[in-house]
Amino acid sequence: MRQDLKHILRWIAPRSRVLDLGCGDGEFLEFLRDKRLVRGTGLEIDQDNITATISRGLDVIEQDMDAGLGNFPDNSFDIVVLALALQAVHYPDRVLEEMLRIGREGIVTFPNFGHWRCRLSLGLDGRMPVSDLMPHTWYDTPNIHFCTVKDFEELCRQKGIRILARDVVGNSSRQPTLSNRWPNLFATTAIYLITR
């Protein structure tokens, strides 16, 4: 289980109705179903992931977020999750607004482009960063909208989105204090609980 997903678990109330945007192979929804008895629905465009999610006995809708989420009614879910997908959508700001229209709360995780290794790579080496979390080359990547912890929080402020909680995944589990104190520099993955 990915680190960011483990962190999310405590924000999810038992028996919630959860929409997972970009649900992958459904591992997280299955985890939520088993641990929190949630009623989950996934959204996915990858064929193999769709079959894998259905194989877990979970519901998944084949739909491209970039084409809009207008078919999901207002307040039809308790929580809408967007895990490590914000950077891959065409209009991250619109997706955030849609998440909070469809769900009461939203959970967003994204790779923090402000991490010191990214800065080092760009600042000293002059190259776009390539890491375990972001293993793609700049010209062949699904990730088209990188942002930093500061960028995200600024966007939320502009959009009137309230941040209920923030969590971070750091480089090393031995130094959680660093990434908690200076998330924009030390968080590899940022995790937010947001609402209107």
Add this chain to the structure above:
Amino acid sequence: MQRPGPDNSVGIVTPQVARFDEPLRLVCGRELPSYELVYETYGELNASRSNAVLVCHALSGHHHAAGYHTEQDRKPGWWNECIGPGKPIDTDRFFVVSLNNLGGCHGSTGPMSLNPGTGKPWGPGFPPIRVRDWVNSQARLADYLGIECWAAVVGGSLGGMQAMRWAIQYPERIRHCIVIAAALKLSAQNLAFNEVARKAIESDPDFNGGNYLSEDRVPATGLELAQQVGRIEYKDEPASGLALARMIGHITYLSDDAMANKFGRELRSGSLDLGDDADVEFQVQSYLRYQGSQFSTNFDANTYVLMTRALDYFDLALEYNNDPVAAFKHARCGFMVISFSTDWRFAPERSREIVDALLAADRPVSYAEIEAKEGHDAFLMPIPRYLDVFSAYMRRVGAPD
């Protein structure tokens, strides 16, 4: 007993007939005093009777969905790709029931059957049948077979419409509803195609207002009779009204690309060269003529008219203030909806209308849109991704709760 066939089919199967003497009140207000349904079953019903799957057929379908009737049969049942050991509707795990619908021409009571009131074939006087009537008669068949609740009701095209109707008409009797290449109702274009097809039949002089079954004939039942009725086939080109209707149907079942790939502008005979005055026949012409003439020997014109009307009149949400969300709120089952990219008869958008209504009604639903070049017919084809996702969902249907 069934034994595996060479192509991993269910092997040799024998149709059975269930007779119902309790009158069936139809949506049109009329009553069928008694009727018969012909059906096949594949696989074994388990002790708790919880593994039964109902397969609903489409416009020109029938009960013979899988396996072979005899060793000599060249072609298996119409959904052999999806029903059998290890296939999506896995007969090692499910007890599959496939029937010929009421009004059909393959053995179930329909226009070719004798009207007990007159002692003559019903012909065009057979009561108009709606999808709801089919579902009601299928529920009687379930009673007859001792099946209280279907593990799943599955159908493509018009079959998918029956599956949806099951979900809202008998919510306590269906656990999963699989809707493939279907729609909530027909579009004006769909209606227009059906009308042209019916007009083609009706304008055939041999159709004679549907009274083409000669009065002094006592038709035998089933497929045998259907073949005799092939006499409505014209002696002259074009083969017959029914054949013509089928030709039109076939164009809508295929995608433009599928036709281009299969036939393009290839010639079957003749030449387009300068100085050549031989008659030219395109491959696509020959294909359509073959399909049409095959169909006219195997299908009854009155049934075709009846079934296209049932398709036309289907409108899931009509009694629910035209609100499919309100309609689906009656459902208690899980849904799997599948569409095909090049299907222009019931395009993916039509399936998404179903999915969106289910989401808005807060029903469990999964949806897959399969890349396929075969058009509407794709639901009958062994497309790997289709079989994978269908199998994945059916495994869930079979899993204990």
